[in-house]
Amino acid sequence: MNIAFFGSSLVSSYWNGAATYYRGLLKEIAALGHAVTFFEPDALERQAHRDIDDPDWARVVIYPATSDGWQHSLAQAARSADLVVKASGVGVFDEELDSAIAGLPMRPLRIYWDVDAPATLQAVGENRSHHLRSAVPRYDLVLTYGGGERVISAYRAIGARDCVPIYNALDPRTHFPLQSNSSFAYDLGLLANRLPDREARIEEYFFRAARALPAKRFVLGGSGWDSGRIPANVERLGHVGTGHHNAFFASALATLNVNRASMAEYGFSPPTRIFEAAGAGACLITDAWEGIERFLEPDSEILVAADGEAVAAHLQSLTSARAAEIAGRARRRILAHHTYRQRALQFDRLMEGLNPRTEAAE
Known part of the structure; x- marks a missing residue:
């Protein structure tokens, strides 16, 4: 199958938390014999902060962040692809792409892939005229990288033919334990871009x-x-490229995960950090x-905290030996x-189950 995938960026993780999800999943999808072309806009300074070269398992097309740019790329994709995927959160012209891909002819197949389903559904729920209410029913399938039954039901309620979560996971060839690096040898580490719907939770936890x-x-x-009021015992590193993530996770006594508010509310949306940090040998x-x-099993494979006080209590009682066991x-x-x-095998089974449409079905 020739897959055209429109996403935020495959080659840069700068302001792009979905990068490692795309890389891990699409690499394995390609290994199953599918041809992947990833279309991404030249936007938000991501190309200036690339952290990988173009991979050998996908063709990367970088298009101008203009109306002509996305339209030309979509026309190119539609001519040759068996499947066109539109991911949420491309960053520019999302509404236009969402609607244009939904409106493609009966072939190629079309999938809407939501990498932030709780936030998307919250926005749709608050806006009766949201464009996805008319676009989603025209996609063959909605995939999400999390969500559970509440996300599945919410997407079906706005007309999705079906919604299936394909959760974040681990690429063991990318995230693996390293020896401790003194640059990251702190008591508690956190990797998180500053976003409006997560800032209050990071303040708390x-x-x-x-x-x-x-x-x-x-x-x-x-x-x-x-900027902002940061405690004196917190060291700020700025953007940490993916090439340093293993050392970051492996070096601190413990690593903290803080979900965005919408993800915590919906549940069943474990972020990539959970799997990556665990794969790199972090105590979470x-x-x-x-x-x-x-x-992961609470208290055995991961420590769960209801608030910042509980985080402090976990950290205060945590020994190096127990951290290593967890x-x-x-x-x-x-x-x-x-x-x-x-x-990827789950994705492959889903593709086999999609009934090919014929022109007569139009």
Whole structure:
């Protein structure tokens, strides 16, 4: 199958948390024999912050972030693709692409792939005239990288023919344990870009814990934290490229995961950081969200905190030996049940199940 995939970026993780999801999943989809062309706009300074070269398992087409740019790319894709995928959050001309791909002729097949379903559905729920209400019913399938029954039901309620979560996972060839790096050897680490719907939760879970434990050392990686009231025991690193993620995760006593507010509300949307950090050998502390036990067992494979006070309590009692035990159990669980190879096989089965449409069905 020739797959044309319109997403934010495959080659840059700059302000683009979905990059490692795309890389892990599409690499394994390509390994199953599919040809992947990834279309991404030259936008938001991502090309100036590339962290990988064009991969050998996908063709990357970078188009101008203009109306002519996306239209030309879509016309090119529609001529040769068996399947056109539109991911959420491309960053420019999303509404136009969402609607244009939904309106393609009966062939190629069309999939809407939501990499932030809770936030998308919240926006749709608050706006009765949201463009996805008319676009989604025209797609052959909606895929999401999380969500569980609430997301599935919500998408079906706005007319999706079907909605299937393909969860984040681990690429063990990309994320694996390294020796500790003194540059990241803190008590608690967090990788998170500064976003409006996550900032208050990071204040609660990370900064509050740092203020409660002034003798502990905290490290914050991610873009956007240049200003603001940051505790004195928090070191800010700015953007941390994916090439340094393994060292980051492996070096701190523990790594914190903080979901965005909408993800925590919907549950069943484990971010890529959970799988990547576990694969790199991190001891994870996470904010509480529905469905976590489906992926990692609380208190055995991951530590769960209801608030910043609980994060501080976990960190205060955590020894190096216990952190290593938790990290080891988590990595074994992820390797056994949550790799991108397994997710790609799920995608392949879904594609086999999509009935080819004929011109007579128009």
